Amino acid sequence: MTPDTLDLIAGWASLVLTLLVFSYLLGDNVLYRIAVHVLVGVAAGYIAVVALESVLVPWLNDTLLADQGARSDATMVALRVIGAVPLLFGALLLFKLSPRLAPVGNLGLAAVIGIGTAVAVVGAVAGTVIPLAREAGEAVGDSALDGIVIVVGTVTTLAYFQYWAVERGGEIRAPRLFRPLGAVGRLFVMVALGALYAGAIVTSITIFGDVIDAQIRFILDRVGG
DSSP, X not given: OOHHHHHXXXXXXXXXXXXXXXXXXXXXXXXXXXXXXHHHHHHHHHHHHHHIIIIIHHHHHHTTTOOOTTOOHHHHHHHHHHHHHXXXXXXXXXXXXXXXXXXXXXXXXXXXXXXXXXXXXXXXXXXXXXXXXXXXXXXXXXXXXXXXXXXXXXXXXXXXXXXXXXXXXXXXXXXXXXXXXXXXXXXXXXXXHHHHHHHHHHHHHHHHHHHHHHHHHHHHHHHHO
């Protein structure tokens, strides 16, 4: 099959799926559900292939199926253990299929959640919190106004998300010190969310325009050809 034929098939498939998605404008229908099922199926298949070829197979080749070569016996034993541990936790997850054996599967689930949480926390601190703190410090040093806005925004936003409360007159209310700070922090949160929402809308419109432009060009090319 030639590349031109593949491009032609991909173009028609893209056009058909786009029309199926647009059918949702008429209400939830079978055509739209077909497009959604195709999207979910293709995404799941792609993720499975990527996980198999980029994660599972290299991991097995480097651990359980690795050649000894110049490695010592102790090193090989350590590699085999390291390679078997993730497979063991994965096998434990299969016990979740049985209600009676589900508690055994919870061990594997706890390992997955714990490791995932630890990786996420480390990634957030190293990749987000520390760079943002560094950039904020540099901004404070470069511009007094920017520094004041950053410091005030950070402090008031943290005050807005605090959960200290006192009971007065039968009502649970935040301490007086945090009320004005929380109000300012809420303003910063609203501005930030508004900017993010506007950016999401602009991005969606841009993608929508690119898709429509590609589909119109494809149709015109077929009609002109």
